[in-house]
Amino acid sequence: MKKKSPIFTIIIPIHNGDSTIKETFDSILKQKKINSVKEIILINDGSTDKSQKKIDIFKKEKKLNIKIIKHQKAKGLASSFNQAIKMAKTDFIILTHQDVILNSNLALIKLEKIINKNRDIFYIYPIVCHPKYIWNKYNFWQKCLFSRYVNTKHYSPIEKFDCVNRQKLIDLGLFDEKHFRTAGEDLDLIIRANKKNLKYICSNIKAIHLHNKNPNFSFKDLVKKEKQLAETKGVLLRLYGFNIPNFRSFFREVIFIALFIPKINIFATLLLIIYIIGYNWRMYPLIFQDKKVFLLPFVNLYLFVANITSSTKAFLNKKQII
Helix, strand or coil, X not given: CCCCCCCEEEXXXXXXXXXXXXXXXXXXXXXXXXXXXXXXXXXXXXXXXXXXXHHHHHHXXXXXXXXXXXXXXXXXXXXXXXXXXXXXXXXEEEECCCCEEECCCCHHHHHHHHHHHCCCCCEEEEEEECCHHHHCCCCHHHHHHHHHHCCCXXXXXXXXXXXXXXXXXXXXXXXXCCCCCCCCHHHHHHHHHHHCCCCEEEEEEEEEECCCCCCCCCHHHHHHHHHHHHXXXXXXXXXXXXXXXXXXXXXXXXXXHHCCCCCCHXXXXXHHHHHHHHCCHHHHHHHHCCHHHXXXXXXXXXXXXXXXXXXXXXXHHCCCCC
């Protein structure tokens, strides 16, 4: 007997995604077998830019059943995803962000093939790419943020066109919106899934992360993003101890503690100097275009302290809030 082809719900939380959301929508519309998408749920999570205008234009797309949730105030990714997941009417849901495009139009077909081979699968994730041509379009401060990711590929569930078995996700308890708001809910979910021995696999679909094309991305935005990520690791450490997938990201805390330990503090000081000079090494060729490159060691020292402070606060508060 021929297996019934899976149908999907696509869920996209949107918060001030004006600079990228149209490209995300267009990428979805180009997919072959788009008729396998029963519904698309868009959550406007308190946007203050022109995101809603672009959502309304997309809503007129006659090929798709598009539902819109509006939040007057931003509730965050975890809460937005959970609200839409509960509304979804299909067995499989696709979770993606407002800043993701796909490198081919075969993504839905690939997902269908994987699910047909294994209906018991819990999670299917893509290869998240950060190509240099995207990085080249960023302004200075956003280049700083993503300099260490240029031309890298991320093999992990991070909600960038991830396909999930809806019922298994509900049984697992959905995303943890009690402890996570705008980051970390994905890593937390995988830790819990591993404990239940749930199956997940890479789809080999390439998802390109655009992030943010706002030309006004500022130093303040850079600091906010770094603090947000720092909070994530602080909460995860509090919840799960050292058994977390991003433990290597605590190298700043290790250096900081080592600075106060006799005999190794000289070595720690050397590592700190290497960090503040070399953390954004890809930025140095831009010195002839932007003199702000000279500020990078001071910026990195500031971010070093801000990162440790934020992760410590989040560890103590047991909550990611930025």
